[in-house]
Amino acid sequence: MKTLVWVEHDGSAVKDATLAAVTAASKLGEVHLLVAGEGVDGVAKAAAEIAGVGKVHVADNAAFAHNLPENVAPMIAGLMASHDAFVAPATTTGKNIAPRVAALLDVMQISDILSVEGDKSFTRPIYAGNAIATVESSDAKLVLTVRGTAFEKAAASGGSGAVEAVDGGSDAGISSFVGAEIAKSERPELTSAKVIVSGGRALGSSEKYEEVIVPLADKLGAALGASRAAVDAGYVPNDYQVGQTGKIVAPEVYFAIGISGAIQHLAGMKDSKTIVAINKDEDAPIFQVADLGLVADLFTAVPELTSKI
Amino acid sequence: MKILVPVKRVLDYNVKPRVKSDGTGVDLANVKMSMNPFDEIAVEEAIRLKEKGVATEIVAVSIGPAKAQETLRTALAMGADRAILVQTDDAVEPLAIAKILKAIADAETPGLVILGKQAIDDDNNQTGQMLAALTGWAQGTFASAVNVEGDSVSVTREVDGGLETVKLKLPAIVTTDLRLNEPRYASLPNIMKAKSKPLDTKTPADYGVDTSPRVKLLKVSEPPVRQAGIKVADVDELVAKLKAMGVHS
Numbered sequence: 001m002k003t004l005v006w007v008e009h010d011g012s013a014v015k016d017a018t019l020a021a022v023t024a025a026s027k028l029g030e031v032h033l034l035v036a037g038e039g040v041d042g043v044a045k046a047a048a049e050i051a052g053v054g055k056v057h058v059a060d061n062a063a064f065a066h067n068l069p070e071n072v073a074p075m076i077a078g079l080m081a082s083h084d085a086f087v088a089p090a091t092t093t094g095k096n097i098a099p100r101v102a103a104l105l106d107v108m109q110i111s112d113i114l115s116v117e118g119d120k121s122f123t124r125p126i127y128a129g130n131a132i133a134t135v136e137s138s139d140a141k142l143v144l145t146v147r148g149t150a151f152e153k154a155a156a157s158g159g160s161g162a163v164e165a166v167d168g169g170s171d172a173g174i175s176s177f178v179g180a181e182i183a184k185s186e187r188p189e190l191t192s193a194k195v196i197v198s199g200g201r202a203l204g205s206s207e208k209y210e211e212v213i214v215p216l217a218d219k220l221g222a223a224l225g226a227s228r229a230a231v232d233a234g235y236v237p238n239d240y241q242v243g244q245t246g247k248i249v250a251p252e253v254y255f256a257i258g259i260s261g262a263i264q265h266l267a268g269m270k271d272s273k274t275i276v277a278i279n280k281d282e283d284a285p286i287f288q289v290a291d292l293g294l295v296a297d298l299f300t301a302v303p304e305l306t307s308k309i
Numbered sequence: 310m311k312i313l314v315p316v317k318r319v320l321d322y323n324v325k326p327r328v329k330s331d332g333t334g335v336d337l338a339n340v341k342m343s344m345n346p347f348d349e350i351a352v353e354e355a356i357r358l359k360e361k362g363v364a365t366e367i368v369a370v371s372i373g374p375a376k377a378q379e380t381l382r383t384a385l386a387m388g389a390d391r392a393i394l395v396q397t398d399d400a401v402e403p404l405a406i407a408k409i410l411k412a413i414a415d416a417e418t419p420g421l422v423i424l425g426k427q428a429i430d431d432d433n434n435q436t437g438q439m440l441a442a443l444t445g446w447a448q449g450t451f452a453s454a455v456n457v458e459g460d461s462v463s464v465t466r467e468v469d470g471g472l473e474t475v476k477l478k479l480p481a482i483v484t485t486d487l488r489l490n491e492p493r494y495a496s497l498p499n500i501m502k503a504k505s506k507p508l509d510t511k512t513p514a515d516y517g518v519d520t521s522p523r524v525k526l527l528k529v530s531e532p533p534v535r536q537a538g539i540k541v542a543d544v545d546e547l548v549a550k551l552k553a554m555g556v557h558s
Contacts, residue, residue, distance in 0.1 A: 289535045
């Protein structure tokens with residue numbers, strides 16, 4: 001089977017989510033990559049170095065600059081004439097583009113796969129991860145999105161893919177990019193961080209989040225996260241949100257501080273290697289999944305932890 | 310401008326799903342069913358656009374069993390003007406849903422179709438994007454702000470790492486994210502009034518759409534259960550355990 005993997009990038013570097021998608025695709029067969037954008041030579045070169053990669057298709061065109069699905073999807077559908085599976089990381093970009101490609105191909109997409117069970121069968125979470133479905137496609141081609149935390153990352157180097165330009169591509173003329181507000185930070189990204197420190201509603205305010213959570217994250221070089229309750233209460237922006245409705249993460253260590261452990265939050269972090277919970281309510285559901293639990297007032301315990309660790 | 314709002318009847322978000330012991334699915338017998346929360350946000354956004362004078366009519370659509378009528382009545386009670394039930398007892402996949410919605414969009418010629426970004430049962434996150442592909446319209450997915458300006462709509466999208474704004478030519482497809490708005494509750498008088506609002510009943514065959522599944526459900530199982538670990542007595546013990554694992558500054 002020949003797969004075409006969507007390369008998620010920021011214009012200069014390949015994002016980690018791509019590497020997990022490459023691993024998933026390699027279980028199906030030959031791995032080809034697609035790098036789309038404007039001025040993406042550097043990304044294409046980096047992509048060609050990913051271990052196990054065959055061809056790297058490079059669609060360099062102003063119309064592809066901001067991943068507008070109206071422009072990108074028809075180009076991908078064209079490339080699918082010579083591929084059997086389109087595989088995208090289940091990022092907001094992948095989720096935006098893949099179903100548009102699937103419908104153009106008259107294929108029923110399989111979203112957010114957790115494992116490859118056979119040529120056409122996969123597992124995927126349903127009901128916010130409260131159940132796992134095993135499904136089998138009967139379509140001639142596959143369109144998949146891949147949950148990044150469920151697959152090992154392919155090695156970013158060691159490969160020698162052949163770079164090939166994709167001809168054509170045009171602006172469909174029905175959509176345009178206006179602007180973006182992407183948080184710039186020295187911290188690791190939530191979805192690829194080794195350590196995450198998350199705060200919940202028990203913090204009570206954005207000032208307390210700054211005062212209690214941020215110093216611990218600073219000390220550990222960790223990414224910052226939050227529960228939906230903390231986001232809804234306005235303590236932190238939405239892109240901090242970990243959970244079914246936010247980011248799905250699986251770091252080495254996840255600190256859940258003042259987070260009760262609602263199902264929707266657990267769905268986003270329960271695959272973390274070690275979960276540390278600090279909460280003053282000893283019956284909080286978070287303790288049912290925590291490897292290390294501390295029943296304590298977070299306002300005293302966390303600063304103490306920050307000073308001692 | 311007319312707005313089309315597809316809504317799905319799903320297991321209520323407060324109910325914990327139970328996997329059936331025979332592995333055929335999640336038990337939906339005698340449990341509370343409600344409108345998919347993202348679809349409620351879609352209905353609310355359509356109503357706000359009508360209140361602003363941007364929209365003139367809101368048509369709610371549901372594809373599902375006879376009981377999906379209740380979901381449509383909820384949309385009508387919130388403020389939709391009329392409803393279409395495409396009745397079927399089969400489980401219909403997003404691709405076939407999108408095909409039915411395409412046929413309805415052809416007939417109704419809406420300026421906007423606003424959908425939930427995903428249904429909280431199957432978590433597919435596909436229907437809006439697929440409908441956009443089939444209609445050839447632009448798509449603004451995971452919206453946290455929607456502003457109609459003349460013959461276009463500007464959509465602020467929740468993306469990894471922050472927000473992005475795109476401008477789409479109308480007609481267009483919008484899918485809702487959580488922070489777009491807070492849906493209203495229907496008032497009792499409006500619930501009463503909704504009972505007399507028009508609701509048409511159709512079938513997938515009326516739209517010439519084959520709904521046979523492309524993806525076979527082989528099995529549904531419980532997710533692996535994580536074992537609870539230990540409770541530490543104090544911060545010192547926590548620090549010691551973390552350091553033993555190699556976690557320190």
